[in-house]
Amino acid sequence: MKAEERLSFLDLTEQYKNIQKEINKAIEGVLKRGKFILGEEVFRFEEEVADYLGVKYAVGLACGTDALKISLRGLDIGKGDEVITTPFTFIATAEAIIEVGAKPIFVDIEPETYNIDPAKIEEKITNRTKAIVPVHLYGQPAKMDAIIKIANRYKLHIIEDAAQAFGAEYNGRKVGSFGSAAIFSFFPSKILAAYGDAGMLVTNNKKLYQKAKKLRLHGATKRYYHTLYGYNSRLDELQAAILRRKLRYVNKWIDARRKIAEYYNKSFFDLKNEITIPFTHSNCRHVYNVYTIRLKLRSVLYDYLKKEGIPAAIYYPRPLHLQPVFRDLGYIRGDFPISERCSKEVLSLPIYPELTENKQNLIIDKIASFIKKKYRE
């Protein structure tokens, strides 16, 4: 393979080349000002994100996982409480629920979107249920209308896990503004990518906002006066400086991702009996943080692509209810059949704004030749 055709699942170096001057200048600015914790860059970035999303408040935190914990703690969810979420997500979603002392109650997903199935939520609600945490998986919003209806009926909080869905829209409105709180991650593989760990909590609730600001500072109300058990969880000033500059490009990058996804979709049309392409509801704007197909011979294709030098990924090979660490929750195989089936059939392909059409064609050709060989001969 020629050097320019060498493929990685995610390549952030191309993007850096395009914005190098601005990024370097932003970093240098922070170094010269010499303020590294909760400086001007963090506060400006918080305002800019709140503006972008159409929410009142944003709190910059060390990572998305902390944002989940701080949302839960900020809404007084803890010991004895139950929180409904999906088992088909990154472990952080459930980990944070357990970390604050509450219990994750899983609800299976819709096979089309891989998001929590609202029709299965109600049967899991008890008098201990305090919140629903929908995950906008891969960058596609969960069915918020139905989830909001249930939350209102039972007076539950909604905390959107929008870690993969920065900029995604539902009914023309950005995700992050539908619940009591929402969380974003700026981990390098996400839509808006820091050069390290970073995260954010957003909300329209002033009390939650004020509490979250204390929780990220060891529960301090003023200096060395602590009213809450808190965390050390600040968004780093250097990362904030970087993210502020990148925010200016994020719409362009999302458009590029959507174009790449469209091209994959079009190219896989001839393979539609073997490969299921991502389904999107017409009222959703999917941002394709991850582009995921589904097929019966997933594992065979994954191995084949690996051998051919095409990197692919599996999000996620084991649903959370079957993770050894969550054994005590008492779930068994068969509890969430759709999540279990999808974990065996999903395959995610490279997608990032700078992925060239040549590289994309290479990936598509390999998959097409695999399908012809395995299914059609």
Ligand SMILES: *Cc1c(COP(=O)(O)O)cnc(C)c1O
């Ligand atoms: C990435 C991710 C998180 C956690 O974010 P970090 O910044 O890595 O802590 C939480 N939930 C989902 C769905 C994620 O993809």
